[in-house]
Amino acid sequence: MRVKDFRYGYRSLEFGPLSFEVNGVLAVMGPNGAGKSSLLRALVGGIKAFGYIEVDGKVIHNGKKGLKPEKRPIAYVPQKDPAIPFLTVEENLMLASKEIDEDLLDELGIKKYLNVKVAKLSGGQRKRVGIAMALSSKKKVLLLDEPLSGIDPESRELVIDVILKRSKGKDIVWVTHFEDVLKFSNSVLRLQPVRSNLS
Secondary structure, three states: OEEEEEEEEEOOEEEEEEEEEOOOEEEEEOOOOOOHHHHHHHHHOOOOEEEEEEEOOEEEEEEOOEOOHHHOOEEEEOOOOOOOOOOEHHHHHHHHOOOOOHHHHHHHOOHHHOOOEHHHOOHHHHHHHHHHHHHHOOOOEEEEEOOOOOOOHHHHHHHHHHHHHHOOOOEEEEEOOOHHHHHOOOEEEEOOOOOEOOO
């Protein structure tokens, strides 16, 4: 994934311009207000952005316009509400892939919740469902916004292992506050809370 001269924002706030390449795992770090979560929303097409995004040699944002979110080869796990709460785990997974990978669900510890509505799950369990949805998709890029938040410390290493094992050949943009993510990241993007008007 290659991003060039990328500016993004919402309301009257603007972040960037940023230029970076993702080859493996890119860890995105910075203080609150630096635009980390907004960067992921902009890359997936959820908020206004300018600049270039290229995935596997295909331009998905040409400077001012981009492909619709559902057309982009990008899977996104937001920090909050990574799955639709009024649907069951199985129904959410079917939105991401036509086939349910039961081995993946076993690895993430959520197989027994297939017929349970997401609203009834804990925050950590919901996050695992979102991760399973992203990993089940055929998307080339994974955008992970604090995927370890809400997951108990004893399970973090397990979840990290599953993500890394199941995402081989994909590029990952991983927003995090956890320094241990740096151990397996290929590069780091540190953002600062610089803001101006988006025009």
